Amino acid sequence: MLKTFVTLIFRNWWRNKTFACIAILSLTVGIAFTNMLVAFVTHEYNIEYSNPNKERIIWTMQDLPSKPGEKVAYMQSGIPDQLKEKYPEVEDYLQLNSLPVKYIEVGHQSFDPIEIINVNPSFPLFFPFELLYGSWNTFDNPRSIALSEKQAGRLFGKQNAIGKEILLGVEDFDGKVTKQVYVVNAVVKDRSQSAVNFDGLIYDPESLWGGATLLFMTQEADLKRFEAKVNEDKIQTLAGGKYFFITLDNALSTTYNQQILSFWHCRKDNLLMVGLISAILVLFIAVFNYLNMSLSRVIQQQKTLQTQKLMGATQREIRIQLFGDLFFMVIIAFLLSLLLMNDFLPIFNKIVSSGFSSSYFYSKEFFPYTVSIALFLAITASLFISLKLGRVNTDYSKTYLVKQKNRWVGVLVSVQFVIAIVLLIAMFTANSQLQLLERGGDRYRNVVELNGDKNRMASLKSAITSVSGVTGVSTSDVSLLNSWIMHADMKKEDGAEFQSAILQLSGDTGLIRVLKIEQIAGEPWINIHDKYSNAVFVNKAFVDLVAKSTQDILGEPLKKYVDSGDTLSVIAGVVSDFYINSLEEKILPVVITQSKTQGNGTASMQIRLDGSDNNKTIHDLNLLWRQYLPDEYFSYTEMYETFIQRNGKIIEMTAMLRMYSIISVILICFGLFGISYYSVRQRTKEIAIRKINGAKTYQVVGLLVKPVFLWIAISSIVAIPLACVVSERWLQEFAYRIDISVYSCLGSLLLVSVVSLASVSAITWKSALSNPVDSLRR
Numbered sequence: 001m002l003k004t005f006v007t008l009i010f011r012n013w014w015r016n017k018t019f020a021c022i023a024i025l026s027l028t029v030g031i032a033f034t035n036m037l038v039a040f041v042t043h044e045y046n047i048e049y050s051n052p053n054k055e056r057i058i059w060t061m062q063d064l065p066s067k068p069g070e071k072v073a074y075m076q077s078g079i080p081d082q083l084k085e086k087y088p089e090v091e092d093y094l095q096l097n098s099l100p101v102k103y104i105e106v107g108h109q110s111f112d113p114i115e116i117i118n119v120n121p122s123f124p125l126f127f128p129f130e131l132l133y134g135s136w137n138t139f140d141n142p143r144s145i146a147l148s149e150k151q152a153g154r155l156f157g158k159q160n161a162i163g164k165e166i167l168l169g170v171e172d173f174d175g176k177v178t179k180q181v182y183v184v185n186a187v188v189k190d191r192s193q194s195a196v197n198f199d200g201l202i203y204d205p206e207s208l209w210g211g212a213t214l215l216f217m218t219q220e221a222d223l224k225r226f227e228a229k230v231n232e233d234k235i236q237t238l239a240g241g242k243y244f245f246i247t248l249d250n251a252l253s254t255t256y257n258q259q260i261l262s263f264w265h266c267r268k269d270n271l272l273m274v275g276l277i278s279a280i281l282v283l284f285i286a287v288f289n290y291l292n293m294s295l296s297r298v299i300q301q302q303k304t305l306q307t308q309k310l311m312g313a314t315q316r317e318i319r320i321q322l323f324g325d326l327f328f329m330v331i332i333a334f335l336l337s338l339l340l341m342n343d344f345l346p347i348f349n350k351i352v353s354s355g356f357s358s359s360y361f362y363s364k365e366f367f368p369y370t371v372s373i374a375l376f377l378a379i380t381a382s383l384f385i386s387l388k389l390g391r392v393n394t395d396y397s398k399t400y401l402v403k404q405k406n407r408w409v410g411v412l413v414s415v416q417f418v419i420a421i422v423l424l425i426a427m428f429t430a431n432s433q434l435q436l437l438e439r440g441g442d443r444y445r446n447v448v449e450l451n452g453d454k455n456r457m458a459s460l461k462s463a464i465t466s467v468s469g470v471t472g473v474s475t476s477d478v479s480l481l482n483s484w485i486m487h488a489d490m491k492k493e494d495g496a497e498f499q500s501a502i503l504q505l506s507g508d509t510g511l512i513r514v515l516k517i518e519q520i521a522g523e524p525w526i527n528i529h530d531k532y533s534n535a536v537f538v539n540k541a542f543v544d545l546v547a548k549s550t551q552d553i554l555g556e557p558l559k560k561y562v563d564s565g566d567t568l569s570v571i572a573g574v575v576s577d578f579y580i581n582s583l584e585e586k587i588l589p590v591v592i593t594q595s596k597t598q599g600n601g602t603a604s605m606q607i608r609l610d611g612s613d614n615n616k617t618i619h620d621l622n623l624l625w626r627q628y629l630p631d632e633y634f635s636y637t638e639m640y641e642t643f644i645q646r647n648g649k650i651i652e653m654t655a656m657l658r659m660y661s662i663i664s665v666i667l668i669c670f671g672l673f674g675i676s677y678y679s680v681r682q683r684t685k686e687i688a689i690r691k692i693n694g695a696k697t698y699q700v701v702g703l704l705v706k707p708v709f710l711w712i713a714i715s716s717i718v719a720i721p722l723a724c725v726v727s728e729r730w731l732q733e734f735a736y737r738i739d740i741s742v743y744s745c746l747g748s749l750l751l752v753s754v755v756s757l758a759s760v761s762a763i764t765w766k767s768a769l770s771n772p773v774d775s776l777r778r
Contacts, residue, residue: 020293022289022673024329026293027287027290029282030285030286032337033282033663034279034282034283034286035341035370039341040272041275042369043193044267044272046193048249050193057215058214059213059251060245062241062242063238063242072238073261074238075211075213076209079213079236083235087226091217092215093213094119094123096118096119096212097117097119097212098117099116099170101114102169103169105166105167106166111155113635114151115197116168116198117202119139121139123139123201125216127191129188129191130191131187131189132188133160134146134162138201143181145183145185147186147187148187148199151199162184163183163184163185165181166184169633171451177632195252196264197265212264214248252267253267270653271649271656274656278656278661279660282664285420289667289670289671291384292412292674324382327382330381331374334374338361342358351655409675413675414711414714416664417668420664421720421749422722422723425727426730427657428743428748429727429741430657433583433734433737433738437579437583440583440736443515444640444642445640447606447608447639447640448607448636449479449481449605449637450605450607452632454603457605460628467624470608470609470610470621471609473514473605474507474606475604476511477506479604480639483580485588488562488563491561492561493548502588504590505592506593507592508595509594514607517576517578520550521550521554522554523535528573535569535594536558536570537591538589538591538592539575540577541587543574553574555572556570556571562591579643580643582646583737584735585735621634665755669756672756672759673760705760708756708757709756712752712753724740
């Protein structure tokens with residue numbers, strides 16, 4: 001009996017292979033991409049799920065003086081000890097601070113920088129990492145290091161790393177790089193879903209001046225009451241603000257705009273939500289295609305089912321056959337989706353900037369869930385269709401086909417179009433915001449930055465100007481994209497005082513030209529010292545903050561507007577605003593000074609390349625570097641890439657919407673092709689009679705295509721307002737944003753219409769050209 005059922009199922013699939021292929025392919029794609037997003041979401045929301053002390057760990061934040069309402073995850077060294085001694089709720093603390101590593105050396109081989117964190121010995125209490133080798137006593141020696149399993153393999157291969165030495169080039173506050181030797185005393189086993197990401201751990205109390213701080217609380221601690229007590233006791237903060245204590249889970253969802261926490265896992269809640277909704281909508285399209293194609297296929301085989309009944313098959317056996325037919329189709333699609341997920345995972349990880357592996361798909365946290373969903377989908381869909389069409393009654397099947405199926409097909413296709421149009425408009429909007437970002441970052445394109453000894457960098461600069469592919473060179477005291485931010489008291493022209501963060505930039509006479517900064521008023525940058533011995537430039541945001549015009553502020557002393565201790569500088573010019581950080585933040589007021597080309601300490605060098613062959617130019621720069629700074633490791637920063645990374649939210653959202661909107665359109669094409677194919681087969685004789693009566697080919701095609709455009713028109717009425725509301729809500733997160741364009745809406749409608757027309761015409765045109773006599777003979 002089972003063998004007979006299986007034979008009949010696969011025979012029916014082969015007879016209706018178009019419907020079967022579309023159903024399986026749609027389900028495979030829908031399940032695969034939905035499961036990837038669901039896996040990503042569950043992975044992110046299960047960070048530290050295995051940590052037994054998760055509920056007892058709290059994250060500390062405090063007010064940022066220069067920006068009311070903004071908070072920073074920072075606590076000065078010594079304050080955690082004070083909290084531990086004064087409040088019985090605090091059992092221990094952990095401070096985390098990145099070590100600014102410029103390069104590492106093992107033996108005589110140099111490697112790019114890795115993420116090394118300076119931590120307290122309490123680290124194992126907060127995060128339950130296991131050791132492969134060594135012990136946590138490595139924290140007893142400030143020159144010992146615990147390497148991650150991945151980095152130990154990278155640096156030492158299959159050798160035992162314990163006792164090996166590594167040399168780190170560590171940068172201090174002045175930019176000077178010193179060499180420090182560390183001995184590996186432990187290798188830490190890699191741990192998935194950790195809140196802390198690192199390549200190495202050290203404990204050097206002399207350089208642990210503060211940083212992100214976690215507190216280990218007692219079981220019965222009341223977080224709100226503890227926070228109130230700490231603020232009531234006026235525990236020292238940055239500038240008289242307040243402390244805020246949040247749970248570990250909330251710390252993972254917090255956005256840190258004012259600081260770089262490269263070691264901390266930041267959960268992208270908005271991206272997760274938008275991605276999950278997109279994935280569910282795509283799954284809806286896939287399920288509809290499956291149901292529609294399955295119904296069409298089962299209706300097509302009504303005569304076969306009636307023959308089986310005449311040969312003795314019972315109603316129950318026919319329903320079981322139909323159930324098995326549809327059930328196996330879902331299971332096959334599910335198994336194929338697992339293969340598709342593995343193939344697309346690297347691309348997906350790149351889009352969402354994640355690193356979870358395919359093993360998570362089969363973990364106990366996720367696999368039972370996805371199997372349950374697949375079984376639910378298989379059982380419910382199979383029961384619905386088998387019970388609905390298992391009656392094997394010709395009159396019923398025709399009635400169902402004409403009166404019910406066409407009705408809900410029109411509704412669900414319209415819903416499909418709504419989903420596709422909304423995703424496309426959102427994608428075009430996100431892409432326009434991305435273009436705004438790219439235009440703002442054009443000044444950094446093809447610009448690389450080097451750091452080294454100031455005196456030798458001055459000599460190197462002269463040599464670099466003659467390198468083929470270099471169009472401009474500038475030097476500055478610090479890295480431009482990581483320049484110091486000063487929190488200062490400022491005054492407006494009318495005397496009103498306020499606080500603000502001020503970005504302090506410095507560079508030589510080539511700075512303005514290399515970065516393509518537009519000067520809108522004042523003396524030329526290269527000649528500012530001809531008129532003023534101490535001159536600075538400010539940006540338009542600075543001028544607007546102090547309520548002054550660009551011309552009137554020229555020649556004014558800087559101290560009139562900024563209380564910074566600088567009593568000599570005069571404002572000699574004004575430049576246009578330019579982006580340095582995320583588009584979510586307003587552009588800071590900027591003060592630019594012209595730095596000296598020689599002196600002690602380190603310097604940064606900005607080099608503009610012509611873009612013709614950057615790899616060759618960088619290779620030539622490396623050769624020059626070895627001549628002038630042979631004892632320093634050559635490393636460079638692509639300023640454009642750094643700027644873009646600071647706006648990762650736009651990049652990831654655009655890529656996510658692009659992927660799921662394209663998938664939705666492809667699935668709609670599958671569905672429309674199947675619907676058209678079914679419709680043509682059902683109306684073959686009608687089309688033949690119309691052609692005999694004089695209908696033209698284009699009239700026949702128009703008859704079959706007309707419902708599709710009616711569905712698109714109805715869908716657009718719902719989709720466009722919905723997409724505008726969703727897109728506007730997302731754009732409100734940005735200080736600098738585009739407006740939703742009518743072209744995004746028209747482009748989405750045009751794309752959906754053209755793709756739909758192509759899908760439908762592919763099958764209808766062939767039918768319209770067929771010989772009507774042959775059609776009537778069938």
